[in-house]
Amino acid sequence: MAMGTARRTPLVSRRRQGFAVVSAAAPRLIVMLLAVAAMPSSSVAAAAGSPEVVELTLLANAREKGAVCLDGSPPGYHLQRGFGSGEHSWIVNLEGGAWCNTTEDCSDRKMTDLGSSKFMKAIEFEGILSNKRSQNPYFYNWNKVDIRYCDGGSFAGDAEGKDRNGTKLFFRGLRIWEAVVDELMGKGLATAKQALLSGCSAGGLAALLHCDDFRARFPLEVPVKCLSDAGFFLDAKDLSGERLMRSIFSGVVQLQNVRKVLPKDCIAEKDPTECFFPAEFIKNISTPTFIRNSGYDSYQVGNIVAPGGSDPGQSWASCKADIRNCTSAQIEALHGFRKELVEALEVAQRKRDWGLFIDSCFNHCQTPFRISWHSPISLRLGNKTIAEAVADWYIGGGHGVKEIDCEYPCINPTCSSQLDL
Numbered sequence: 001m002a003m004g005t006a007r008r009t010p011l012v013s014r015r016r017q018g019f020a021v022v023s024a025a026a027p028r029l030i031v032m033l034l035a036v037a038a039m040p041s042s043s044v045a046a047a048a049g050s051p052e053v054v055e056l057t058l059l060a061n062a063r064e065k066g067a068v069c070l071d072g073s074p075p076g077y078h079l080q081r082g083f084g085s086g087e088h089s090w091i092v093n094l095e096g097g098a099w100c101n102t103t104e105d106c107s108d109r110k111m112t113d114l115g116s117s118k119f120m121k122a123i124e125f126e127g128i129l130s131n132k133r134s135q136n137p138y139f140y141n142w143n144k145v146d147i148r149y150c151d152g153g154s155f156a157g158d159a160e161g162k163d164r165n166g167t168k169l170f171f172r173g174l175r176i177w178e179a180v181v182d183e184l185m186g187k188g189l190a191t192a193k194q195a196l197l198s199g200c201s202a203g204g205l206a207a208l209l210h211c212d213d214f215r216a217r218f219p220l221e222v223p224v225k226c227l228s229d230a231g232f233f234l235d236a237k238d239l240s241g242e243r244l245m246r247s248i249f250s251g252v253v254q255l256q257n258v259r260k261v262l263p264k265d266c267i268a269e270k271d272p273t274e275c276f277f278p279a280e281f282i283k284n285i286s287t288p289t290f291i292r293n294s295g296y297d298s299y300q301v302g303n304i305v306a307p308g309g310s311d312p313g314q315s316w317a318s319c320k321a322d323i324r325n326c327t328s329a330q331i332e333a334l335h336g337f338r339k340e341l342v343e344a345l346e347v348a349q350r351k352r353d354w355g356l357f358i359d360s361c362f363n364h365c366q367t368p369f370r371i372s373w374h375s376p377i378s379l380r381l382g383n384k385t386i387a388e389a390v391a392d393w394y395i396g397g398g399h400g401v402k403e404i405d406c407e408y409p410c411i412n413p414t415c416s417s418q419l420d421l
Contacts, residue, residue: 070170078123085141087196101247199227205231219244231291262276289348291358338407342404
């Protein structure tokens with residue numbers, strides 16, 4: 001990694017992990033390294049090419065627009081220009097990184113790159129943002145943008161508060177979204193001949209929330225679609241019968257005032273927190289959308305199904321580290337979660353121009369990483385990598401790209417080489 005650059009890990013809050021993503025990856029990392037060692041040298045080179053380092057651009061006139069990070073600093077993004085046939089094609093990617101739902105959480109968060117551009121650096125573009133054809137066969141030469149996440153509310157809030165020291169906290173995610181996209185429109189996005197809005201985790205949730213707004217910025221004849229990776233969070237009960245995700249989202253909705261991005265007909269009939277869950281608001285999305293999620297999403301298993309507070313005896317610790325360690329009773333609980341997810345996605349299954357890639361691997365975000373997006377050891381459904389499935393959907397209107405893996409332990413052999421990302 002180059003000096004002064006950062007490799008993005010857009011999955012979980014730095015402070016509130018609840019589930020040891022890093023330690024959970026260790027057993028699979030060994031398997032992956034063994035798989036790499038057995039590969040031909042040419043395949044290894046293709047999978048391990050050095051990512052491109054892309055510098056940070058700070059939003060111009062951010063304070064005048066009120067579009068600022070939690071600490072009041074200007075938000076940032078990374079832009080890599082397209083070339084050749086992709087010169088007028090654009091991907092706009094929204095970074096993830098959980099949420100802050102209390103003043104205390106947001107006060108801590110503003111001292112990191114998830115709450116302040118003072119801590120942001122150049123980043124490496126890989127996965128869906130790679131400019132290497134071998135790693136990103138369809139989108140490699142498009143204009144690619146990664147919008148940094150520094151509001152803690154999935155680019156949705158519009159409010160102010162005070163931290164525990166009395167200093168202002170700015171919940172301006174919606175203004176950041178609008179101002180950065182406006183600036184990008186002036187840098188060529190307005191003349192795009194095709195565009196894709198993407199994001200993973202909290203950024204995947206944001207991509208869904210802003211999907212129709214993004215579509216509305218272009219002429220009708222321009223193909224515009226959206227991709228959400230690991231952003232379909234469920235309002236599910238944990239082991240103790242509590243709904244931790246609802247509690248987190250309720251804090252975000254109230255603290256950050258996200259009502260402006262929620263469907264009006266939903267909030268007219270239901271609590272705004274319920275309308276912040278994708279199972280509700282995707283009913284109102286009219287733009288073609290691709291949803292990539294795991295039926296056994298490692299973040300949701302650790303933070304929704306079996307969060308620490310619901311498992312005082314730590315009986316789930318081994319299971320959360322590796323699904324192969326789960327007892328039969330724990331597997332049944334995981335099957336219940338998967339069933340809820342598949343049922344919630346019936347809306348997407350009925351939409352003709354939507355795409356689905358619902359695997360049964362124990363993972364979270366997959367699109368930002370070259371190993372999982374498109375490589376010789378990527379997971380596959382229908383014999384396609386995620387990159388190939390997304391490309392087929394984008395080009396072909398979504399027909400036939402609705403893949404839902406069988407439930408565990410019906411083994412998908414391509415899961416075995418996966419990092420728990």
